[in-house]
Structures are given as C-alpha cells and as structure tokens.
Amino acid sequence: MASDQTASVPAPPIPEDEVERLEELRSLHILDTAAEERFDRYTQLVADVFDFPVVLVSLIDRDRQWIKSSCGLDLKQTERDVSFCAHAINESGIFIVPDAREDSRFADNRLVTGPPYIRFYAGCSVHGPNGYPLGTLCVIDREPRDFDQRRCDQLRQFAQLVEREICHRHEFDKLRESVEYKAFNDPLTRLPNKRTFIDRLDTLIAVREAEGGHLAVVLFNLGGLRYINQAFGVSTGDELLREVAGRLEGAAPADASPARLGGDEFVLVLPTVDGEAGAVDATLERIRAALSRPYHVGGREHFVNFQVGVSFYPEHGSRSAALLEKACAAIHTREAGVTATARHYSPAHALHVSQRLHMETRMRRGLEAGNFRFEYQPIVSLTDGKMGAVEALMRWDDDEVEDTSPSLFIPLAEQSGLILPLGEWALEEIIGQLSAWCRADESWLVPVTINVSAPQLQQPDFARSLLDRMNAMELEPSLVRIEVTEFSLVLDTDSVRENLLDLNDSGVESVIDDFGTGYCSMEYLRRMPISTLKIDRTFISGIPAERNDVAITRSILAMARSLELGTVAEGVERREQLELLSEEGCDAVQGFLLARPAPPEKIPGYAGKMLV
Template sequence: MSGFAILAQLVVESCQAQNNLNISAIAFESQDGMVVTDTNKKILRVNRAFTKITGYAEQEVVGEVLGAHGLEKDGMNVYSSTWSDLEETEVVEDEVINIRKSGETYTEQVFITKVKDANGITSNFVASFRDITISKKATEEIQYLAYYDTLTNLPNRRLLVDRLKNALLKSQRTGRNGALLFIDLDHFKTLNDSLGHYVGDLLLQQVAERLTSILRESDTVARLGGDEYVVMLEGLSGNVDEAVAQAGFVGEKILTLLKEPFQLDTKVYQNTVSIGIALFSSNYQSFEEVLKHADIAMYQAKKHGRNSLRFFDPNMQMVIHARMELEYELRKAIELEQFQLYYQIQIDHLGNPIGAEALIRWNHPEQGLVSPLHFIPLAEETGLILPIGQWVLKEACKQLKTWEQTEQTKRFTLSINISAIQFHKNDFVETVVACFQHCKIDHSLLKFELTESILLEDIEDAVSKMNSLKNLGIQFSLDDFGTGYSSLQYLKLLPLDQLKIDQSFVRDLVEDKSDRAIVRTIIAIAESLELKVIAEGVETEEQLSLLAKKGCKYYQGYLFGRPVPIDEFNNLLKIKSITDHL
C-alpha cells in the first residue's frame, strides 16, 4: 500500500507541474490499472493497464465519474462505500465486484489515495487497482478444500469440529441441548467391491442430498470420509428426556429416508444405515468426547443387527474399553500361540468313531480357557480370524498326519469351521494348497464346515472355490442346516458331502412334533441329493433313537463326548463302552 501512495504522490506532483510526460512515465510503468481524477472524482487520465483490465479506452472514460461504467449495486456507484470511507482517511483499500466493457464481471482490489496541494487542500484522487479474480478464486478453492468434502459438497471433519466447538459454547450459554448423530452406511464395502467405486460414489452423493433435504438450515450435515456422515442438531430442549425424543425422531426419520431405494446409474439399490446418537450440553468438556460417544453408540447399533439407532450410554464406554483390552490380548494370543484345539468325537450308527470336529479354545495365561463365543465375534470384526483360521488349518493337518500313524485313527475325518471372512478371501484356495504342501496328508480326510450364510453371500464364488478344493479331495459339510435359507435350488449347485442338522432341532426332538418334522425333511433332502447327514447336539438316548429311526446315521454330542484336548480324546477312543449307547 505504501508503494501505491508514493506512486500516487508522484502522479499528483506531475499533475501539479502539468508535466504530461512525467504523468505518463510514472503511471504507464505500473501493471496495475491507474486512474487520476479531480476533486469531483471525474477521470483526468488512465494508463494502458486500465484499458487492458476494463476494456475501456481512455477517451471513453475521461470526464466521467470514476466507477460510472462499473457494476452498480442497488443503483449506487461501485465505489460508493470506498469514497465514503475516504472521507475519514487519506488512503482506502477495498475489494469490489466490477464489470468490464464486455459485460464480464471480475473482482478487483482497489486503493484510492487523496493528494493534497501545498496548502493541504485535496486537489486530486489517484486510484490504483488490479484484477484479483484468479487469485481470489484460487483462495476460495483452497478454503473450500480445507473445509468441504469435494465428492458430496458437505462440510468435512474440520468444519464440523469448528461448528461443534461453537455449538458447545452456545449450549453453555443457552442451557439447551444438542445432539450428534453418527451415521454409517451398512455393507458399503460390499457395494463398492461388487459394483465399483463409481456406483459407490453415486450412493454417497445421493445420501448427502437426502440428509440435507430433511434438516433445518441451523443443522449441520458433514461427511467424515468413507461411508461415515455426522448430523449435528442444535437448539434442542433443555429437558434431557425431550431432547432425546427430538433427536430420536430425527434419527428414525433418517433411517426411513435412507431405506428407500436409490437409483445408482442403471442399478436400483436398497440401503440401510446404523446411527449412534450422543446428546451434548454444557457438561461436555470437549468436542472429541462428543464425537467418541456418538461413534461408540453407532458401533452398538451395528452390533445389534444394523438398520437401527442407539443412544450413547456411559456403560458403553466400559464395554468398548473391555473390547479394546480383549483385542489387545487376542493379538498377543496369536503371536504367542495360546490357542488349543479341542476335539469332539463323531460316531456312526454302529457306534464306531469316524472322526471328530476340531473346536478352538483360547488358553489364556491368567483367565484360563476363554470361550470361542467370547472371542470369535471380535476376531471376525477385526480381521484377526484370518491368522486364527490359518493356525487352525495347520494344526488340523498336523493332527491328521498323526492319526495316519495309528490303525484305529488312520481313516478318521477331521472337520474344521471356516469363517465367512476366511472363505471369501481371494487367496483362500491358494492358502489351503500352501498348507497341504507343508503337511502331506490324505486331503479327503479333511472336512470344511460352512454355514448357509457364507455360501449365499456370493453363490458363484462359493461354488468356484468349493469345486477347486473338491478337486484336491476336501469334503464339505453344510453346518447348522435348516436355520437359514435352506433352498433346494442352491443345494443342487453346491458340491457338498454332508448336511449337519443343527442342535436347535435336536434339543427338543423328543417333545416337539415340528422339530421331528424338520429333521425328517432334512434327512429326506439329503437322501435325494445323495448326501450324508450328521446330527449335532445329541445328548440323550431318546434323541439318538429317534434320529436313528428317521435314517440319520452319524452323530455328535455330549452323549458320546464333550470337546476335549487331544490327550483326553485319545483316552476316549480306548473306552470300549462307547458302543453301549446304541
């Protein structure tokens, strides 16, 4: 700005000396537009840069009031506020939207300086301006990128945090509650993987549009990244119960709205979301705490089946902490190989042992045996099921190799459970092949137990992988049969060897006619498809007798033996009385 003032003074001095050559020499040297006016703001002289920027030649503007050809706002000269400010000072800097002769608008930065004569009386004004349209746009884009998500045009995490901080302060002043709704799209990764990122992006954009359409102007919808959105509600009731009801109403509205079909290019897609809600008021110490609580609540919604919402409960924090501790211990267990396989015997209708199912147990050094019901769900959520599943496969192969050395056990089959994450991994078949290369066994003695849900998730991929493994000799058993879809259509496609009757049908087999009918149907289906049938959860002589009469020839359950370590399993094989149960 000081450069402009010096330049202006030189111009005016030249004017006072009426030395036009000096005026031109000084003014035309500048790349900024230069204008000299009289005290009535009428233009006396402009430089070439003025013409280049505005499109007006000197003869078109000399004698006109500066700004007369510019963009008027509310009927006023574009520099009206600038002139007004100049009454109180010697130099004014301003930023205005102006218009070129072509009609194109542009943003200019302008400096207007008073120039006084020897008596201190204002004799002229000198204006210097530059076109900052490009730099202004670049600055705005940088600002936009810093605070907005480019895919959805929603505020990003940074802007959300700024607004949340302000909302917390406002809540302290007003005593009113606010709420943060943490929204996560269910199964978004599956959509991305199956239909591609282009279709996934379309969904993210349409979700943003729907969320924006139902909220107030005072509310904030932000995208944190991936498939996570946050809605911030302000000005809720000061009464907690009422605020909960208000936030819950909005959450239910979002659940309903986002369940409606989406048109994604040529595909129609049905979507659901999980929502976690945390109220906030003056009691919260930081924005991080609010975000963390909403995230925890969302995780609980996921855990309870998705397509639902949950409010944060302080007890959740204890659960999450315990989960984090368990995950840490589980990682250590993998590293230190604290797992152990237990074996539950399987027998045929003649009472002969035919093999076993291998079931994993975690032998924790401090807590003792940890139930798989406690750690397997966590292992699946965190992906730790992959190294665990690999360990089980290797140990099962080792045990089959050991059984080969004994006449009684050399034809035993060993069943292991395969998780969905493990089975659907692209290199699952290659992983199994690699394991076989390290442990030379009869592949036909290894049996993979798969659930219906695993196979139906991607039936084509399932059939392809099963056929590849079947070619190696591996057997397949459909676990918990009857509890899922149980369609003959897909059963015919799958290269299965065995159906496993779920223990829920065996438990009340003696008393429940429906269970007996289901078991009879499963056995009939298996016979029609030339599949073997094994019943799990056999605990009483009555159950065994009914199963045998209905044609089931293979059994597993506490009646014959609980899951035990290999040493106890070997002892069980030596007991002759096992046939007394038949």
C-alpha cells in the first residue's frame, strides 16, 4: 500500500548539482551514524523555543531521507519521494507548507494520510563545508500553523548552528587525518619519515632473521642544500628537496622503501643476495645518475652533489639504529667531492667513535665534579604578558670538549645509559632550586618545567620518586610540570602510562615537547593525560613567511583547542612570530624575543613583570 500511495505523490525535484551534493554528503561520513548529543540538543532546544511537537535534522541521500536527530518522532528514515525535506533543499529560503492536506504536492502523501500525520512543515536547508544542501532542520506539527518572518529568521539561525556542527566535525576530522599523516610521512616530500622507515626496516630484519638473507641500508646526503637556501631562499631549497624525492622514488627499485630522515638526508633499503656489494653498487649507480642530472627550480639550473653511505645486514649490525649509524659513519668519513660511487662501511669508519667515548668519559667525570648546571627560561603567558612558568635547561661546562651543546650531550647520555644518573641529579637540583624560590617568596606561584627522557619515564618508580622529593620539600604538585617527547608516548609501555597517570592524579601536569616532529598521533593524545602541547621551534622559525609552517602551526593550535589542551610555542625570536601566535590563540610563548635563559638568581626578577 505504501508503494501505491507513494506513486501518486509528485516526486520532489532533483537539484542541478545532485552529483556533487551527494559526493559531499557521503564524504562527511555522517549517514547511518549513532545519535549524537551535539545534534540532539539542537532539536530539543528548537522544539522548546518554537513549541513544536516534532523537530528533525534530516539528510537527503540518493533514494532516502535519513534522520540524524529527532525530537518527538521515532523514525530513522523514509523514501526520498515522500520527503518534505527533499523539496526544502531546493529552496534558498525557508520551505513552508501551512497545511499539507490543502497542498496538492502532499495531500496524498502517506506521511500526511498516515503516521506521523503531518499537517504543517517548515524546513531550512543545512549546507556542508562546500556549500551544497545536505538536508534540513525542520519543524513539524499535526495541525495547520502560521509561521511568521521572525520565526523564519530564528529557524535559519538554528540551521546555521547545525551547519557549524557539521563543518566543525569535518574540519576536526581533516585535522586529525593531517596530524596522523604527518606522524608517518614527511610533509614536504610526502615520502615516509624516519619513524615509518625504521618500522619497515625492523620488519625486514625480522623476516631475514627468520628466513635468512641480507639487506643493504643506503643513506644519501644532499650536498650544498644550506647554501642553496641561503642564496636563493628556503622555498627554492624545498622545491629542490621535493624534486630529489621524486627522482629517488622513481629510480629506486619497487621494494626499496625510500624515505626522508630529515634535513638533507634520504634513505632506502635494498634486499641483497649473500651481501653482494657489486649488485648494490650497480643499482646505486642508476639512482645516482638520476639524482645527478641538473635541477630546474626557482627559475635556475642547479647541480647537486650526493654522498652515499652503505651498511649491510647482518655484517654490520642486527638493529635498525646500528645499520643507520654505520651508513652515516661511512658518509661522514668519505673523501670530499667523491660522488661516483657509494662508500661501504668498514671498521676504519669507526675511528670517530673514540671522540664520542672521550665525550662520554668527560660527562661521567663532569657529573661527579659538578660541571653540570641549570639555566631557566621564562615561558610567557599571552593572556597577561607575564611569566607563567620557567623551563629548566641543562648546561655542561668542560674545557676539554669543543662542543657541549645539549643537542649533542643529551642524545649521547641516552645512548650510553648516563641519562638515568644525570636525570636523578637533575630532579634533585631543580626541586631544590624551586624550594629555594618558594622559601625566598612565600607567594611564589611560577611552575618549573622539567625535561624528562624516555628512559626515565620507563622506570617504574619515576613518579613516586619525583613526588617524594616534592613532598620532602613541602612543594605543591602544581609547581612542577614535566616535558616529555613524542617518542616517550609512542613507547606506550605500562611504566610510561602509569607514571604519567600517577603524576596527573597528584596534580603534576605533563607537556609534550617538540610537538609535530613526527611521532605522536591522536590516539596517544587521547590515551595519555597530557595538558599542553609545545609546538616545535622548526615550525615557529618559518612563520609567518612560510605558508606550510603557518598551516601546520594553525592546525596544531586548532587541534589543541578541540582537545582542550594548552599550547606553548618555543623558539619565538621575532615580533611578527609573536603577533601571529597571539592572533591564532596560542596560550604561551618562549624564546629569545621575550627572555633568554638565565641563572636561577635572575629568575625572581621576572616575576610579575610585563614581558610582552
């Protein structure tokens, strides 16, 4: 009977842009989803405000009307041919049917002659992000009604709110996909990033361990990129990197898994038979020939040199890190300007290890002799322009080591195992300094942020040890924050998770340092008790001139707001960077523009001062 009734009802007109409209509707992945409070609260509110028994948010699919949210009607879908809303999406204004029984288009409609017995209808189109009408927000009554202009305006305003909910979810999904994509891929070249490459290499090693076989890890170092960036601009350098990536991907064998490690380094892995170096060299010569052709970028012709280092599994190691390190050693000890062939790793390339051993020995002695110290850099709130926190930054003084920058000695400490005793000393030192500030000023409310390494977080008693130190000094938990790397979260061990949860439960907040550098995903942000994202300085350095850096920074800030996380931008050195971050809603900033790292005795002088 339903089909007979439907056949006598004039079918609603099909929009001219129906194909595009349906594509947008389906791309939003909202059809056939569960009820959501964010839509239900609008249908309930509209029902209360307008005093209507039935309010719907409906979506018009190809052959049906599907109801996303309803108030007063227990119905999930109808045929499109009998849908009032299918008529409404063709209207630019409010589509009103004062009395359906008196309207020839609807008098015989089964939704009028039978349940739900529609007499009055008013619907306003709800559009998607691209402007196509997806469906409507509509009000329905079982009696004829009047609907004046004021109510039309109100219904349109509510429909716009529903549109914003749809667009907000769409933008959030796009942002999530973008962030997750960047966790596994290099955003500039779109090649897999270091994390993805190591995962693939680990898998290949596991297969070779089980089944036998050899692998060659090949590292490419692009020579002269820094000079191209300086002479012609970073955009030219970026275009060149994209061209290199395209050629490498095109020339490499299908199973080579090319990737960009970062900066001017690319890598791939080649299956080999019994470690035959000659076959590897023949393949690399073809790749080198493709990479060595002139590059036409930025309106100029450029020639680029490549240094190539190769290590072999299992001859040179059975772990990804060892194979990459030895390929790198081969590169950095080869003769300058030699580009015709690749350099294979040999024990002679390990001579530079003696320098690292010397540095490690000096670090151990320095820890005993008290050669490590801390400086503190203010983190400035953009709400009031004052110091909202300080970060503890480790320094090392040693006359026998030429370069004692943290970017060198911290990774070495992690690799050598020295990071644990060094971390223990750091906690004791920082907590003691915080206690000294509090004793000198009973109103001290400035938290100190402590960098915590992945090995420290993996210690089962880390949280308890830190809390015990704070309790011994009678310090409030809110005065301490810990900064962890994205890599620490990716480890996702029970110890890491439990330490973060214990600290969070006690009032110690956790901050993700250098966010956006390629490890973290939305899943870790959802599972871990993180309060703040610290945007990596590599993105901040390019704003506002570099469009990609601006887009990434905005995306991180938008995602943080959606997840109700705080944000800190580090490496702010120019006024225009500060202005953009302030406009985009960043919570706090850190950098030389506002305050340089300073000895602990200088920090109280910043308290209460306007730094912005």
